[in-house]
Amino acid sequence: MANGDVAVESESTSTTARRRTDVAIVWGAGGSRRGRISDRYAVHQEGTVRSSGRNFIYTRTHSTDSMGNESPDRDAVKSVETTFAVINALYELDGAGVSAVATELDMAKSTIHKHLRTLTDAEYVVREGDQYHVGLQFLELGEFARTRKEGYTISRAKVKELAEETQERAQFIVEEHGRGVYLYREVGERAVHTDPGIGKRIPLHSTAAGKAILANLPEARAEEIVETRGLEAVTENTITERGELFSELATIRERGYAFNLEENVPGLHAVGVAVTPNGTDVCGALSVSGPSHRLRDDLLRTEIPRRLLGTVNELELNLKYS
Template identity: 55%
Template sequence: MKKQAGNLPDAVSTAKTLFDIVQCVKSSNGLTVTAVAAELDYAKSTVHRHLRTLEELGYVVEEPDGFHVGLRFLDIGQHARDCRPGFDLAHDMVDELAQETDERAQFLVEEHGEAVYLARSAGDRAVQTDPGVGSRIPLHATAAGKAILSALHEDRLFEIIEQTTFDPITDATVTNQETLLAELDKIRRRGYSFNRQENLDGLHAVGVPVQGTGDDVIGALSVSGPSHRLKGEWLEKELPDLLLGAANELELNIAHS
């Protein structure tokens, strides 16, 4: 039977409530029904009903200290990651870059106007600065994110820019459209981007876009590390050359895989 249009807002509201609860449980890692209800300002009965449903379906588990996100989400997350074009090849390339540079290497993609970490690997001297796989960060505040923006088709680029708030993360973060567009123009001409303490004080990074077979950008490779190591010729010339070569190799492997 066809659903009435008037029922749609309730259905959407219920779905939003469900995912608000999941995110709350994830962020706190062990919460009781009472704690979730207080955190979200929802009725305990509503939270209890949703959590029990999630538990029955295997998406949360109840431990002595409260509810935790269940491993069923791991299966969904791995499926979403593995379906991304060229993920396996990009993952291998990230490992190679980390070993060659001794720093942290990563592969990021764009989704819903944000940069998402899809793969990362740490070299022997890498510092623990980058968030985990699946974490999101503004595109305009990372080397990989800006590399992706530089390679997007114009309509998609401006769609993302229009929804970007440009809130400063550090004193060096790009905070307006004009500055970002000017920087993206430079990135297109030279083929690589820089992050000079734009999302974390003391961190530098270099990023390059990775194109798919249809000339669409599928993501970006980057290498990041402490600003006292990533500087001078290593930052300005050697790392960009290394990443450009890696991206070219990755694009060829994806095209012929």
């Protein structure tokens, strides 16, 4: 168990078997606005989730036989999965009533009502009339998650500087669970608004910042991400062959920057450079993006890469000695 969890042992009806309950505070949630939630969450049973102040508490029970072998009680685990599925349904439906969430998740209305009531009591969900919405409690958690990331605070000034100098869009992106996450972004006077907002997740293999990160991760980690996440064809220009991708990653490591040539959004080009404060570990990547008719030729191939490399060098020095 993690630090702060509580273990409680009690005798069962058998004189040789024991039960242990792990208690943990459950924080946060995520969403990807793709497909029906019930297709992504196979959860149809109630477990034990109760509210406690600002958080909801997850109780996981283990049964232990006379040989000391234990198996988790799946009902408790499924209940937590259901809670997160409900949160994601509210996010993807932009708020909904009990019936709509139950239909989306293919679950009983009574089950959905219990979870919504618990989440409302814990202040993670708000009720407005007969509609439930994701609450601002997640904003506090999200901001905490963002500010704890290495490079976030210092990178903001550099992102703003890049946006002003190039008059395009500039962003700082990090890797989490094998995907890129927008941590901070600024837009210049001529910038186009095509990408999702802060906190949104994007494929690594189809973006300049993502490929710069992949190129500088340990090879085993990059292999793991590709194996787990796959190489989806986001556009007709996306690299979908493993060999081709790793060949490009080798080129990126050698020259120091990555290109995205309409591989994530049609009509959009980008340049990305990884941020490695100690020369090895990647804490994120800076990138500049703009319409393909503007970001081309020397501007794309020379000027913006040179500007990005200089900015990243300053950022790495600040991170290393701050």
